[in-house]
Amino acid sequence: MKVLGIESSCDETAVAVVEDGRKVLSNMVVSQIEEHKLYGGVVPEIASRRHCESIVGVTDLALKEAGLTLDEIDAVAVTYAPGLIGALLVGVNFAKGLALVKKKPLIPVHHIRGHIAANYLVHPELEPPFLCMVMSGGHSHIVWVKSYTEYEIIGRTRDDAVGEAYDKAARALGFPYPGGVHMDQAAQNGDPDHYRLPRPKVDGNPYDFSFSGLKTAVINLIHHAKQKGEEVCVSDVAASFQLTVCDLISGRLMRAAEEYRADKIVLAGGVSANSGVRTRMETECKKMGIKLYMPPLCYCGDNAAMIASQGYFEAVHAKKAGMSLNATASLPITDEKFEIKEAVL
Numbered sequence: 001m002k003v004l005g006i007e008s009s010c011d012e013t014a015v016a017v018v019e020d021g022r023k024v025l026s027n028m029v030v031s032q033i034e035e036h037k038l039y040g041g042v043v044p045e046i047a048s049r050r051h052c053e054s055i056v057g058v059t060d061l062a063l064k065e066a067g068l069t070l071d072e073i074d075a076v077a078v079t080y081a082p083g084l085i086g087a088l089l090v091g092v093n094f095a096k097g098l099a100l101v102k103k104k105p106l107i108p109v110h111h112i113r114g115h116i117a118a119n120y121l122v123h124p125e126l127e128p129p130f131l132c133m134v135m136s137g138g139h140s141h142i143v144w145v146k147s148y149t150e151y152e153i154i155g156r157t158r159d160d161a162v163g164e165a166y167d168k169a170a171r172a173l174g175f176p177y178p179g180g181v182h183m184d185q186a187a188q189n190g191d192p193d194h195y196r197l198p199r200p201k202v203d204g205n206p207y208d209f210s211f212s213g214l215k216t217a218v219i220n221l222i223h224h225a226k227q228k229g230e231e232v233c234v235s236d237v238a239a240s241f242q243l244t245v246c247d248l249i250s251g252r253l254m255r256a257a258e259e260y261r262a263d264k265i266v267l268a269g270g271v272s273a274n275s276g277v278r279t280r281m282e283t284e285c286k287k288m289g290i291k292l293y294m295p296p297l298c299y300c301g302d303n304a305a306m307i308a309s310q311g312y313f314e315a316v317h318a319k320k321a322g323m324s325l326n327a328t329a330s331l332p333i334t335d336e337k338f339e340i341k342e343a344v345l
């Protein structure tokens with residue numbers, strides 16, 4: 001089954017073709033980052049307008065690269081939630097048009113489910129159940145992935161997502177948007193023990209996170225140094241921040257792995273590109289005899305191959321939407337918000 005995937009939830013217009021959820025036939029991404037950089041973050045209206053301009057051209061490229069015509073596609077999968085509403089609407093409406101005209105099943109895909117599915121593209125043996133750390137610009141969840149379409153959230157952030165904390169701390173240190181990758185690079189030349197940043201405990205659930213204190217601690221550190229006329233060592237701050245993030249994530253994840261008797265841990269989302277988190281999780285999983293799965297860097301960030309992959313598994317589980325499908329700005333990974341039409345396969 002060849003699925004055309006469409007992703008437009010934030011600042012990447014992406015279209016891909018994936019066969020049977022695992023084999024990437026094409027994967028095209030047009031990033032708007034350079035434009036949003038000028039404003040220090042994503043400007044929603046600009047994002048929607050750029051998606052509108054790019055989506056037809058990116059789809060043409062993805063089909064050409066796959067050597068297929070639209071008639072040879074078996075289903076159209078699209079990110080319908082969560083994300084910037086205006087941005088999502090462009091992809092959803094475009095997908096509906098394609099599905100309607102070409103009489104193809106329309107498969108709605110949850111963006112975070114897609115991030116998890118990025119792993120199916122490169123690890124053919126990976127099958128649920130497994131424990132997953134989802135870490136992106138908008139989400140930080142520990143998820144028990146029960147099946148390809150069933151999830152249980154066992155930990156979540158109470159405030160900022162880890163990617164958001166990275167980007168805000170990076171901004172305070174003078175890095176351009178999105179700052180996560182710059183912080184990561186700077187951290188590699190820094191002393192992680194130079195600054196001691198807070199590792200907040202969250203009452204109630206041992207698997208919940210709080211990242212906003214960490215971000216504020218970096219902002220305060222810079223502010224206090226300025227007041228005293230002292231220089232902050234950017235690479236040391238970045239390294240201390242990265243060490244704290246690694247401690248917070250690996251501590252909770254390994255504890256959850258023990259409780260859930262997980263033999264597989266999967267990383268997903270933009271921050272799974274982080275070199276510190278990857279190395280730390282490799283070490284921890286090796287110690288505990290747990291198999292670790294990570295997406296390659298090219299599939300960590302937003303892309304449409306992951307949407308086409310998840311679209312296949314949603315289709316297999318008969319999750320086909322009708323033409324009333326709408327975009328939804330926020331939706332838990334456990335939920336679905338569309339009218340299910342008849343089985344696809």
Ligand code: KG4
Pocket residue numbers: 010115135136137138139162163164166167178179180181184269270271273274275300301302
């Ligand atoms: O998953 P993603 O591409 O988009 C969302 O769905 O949010 O994640 C983007 C986030 C941004 O906050 C970005 O700074 C962060 O992932 N990120 C990183 C790294 N690469 C991307 N954070 C830390 N280290 C990295 N190497």
Ligand code: ZN
Pocket residue numbers: 111115136137269270301302
């Ligand atoms: Zn994403």
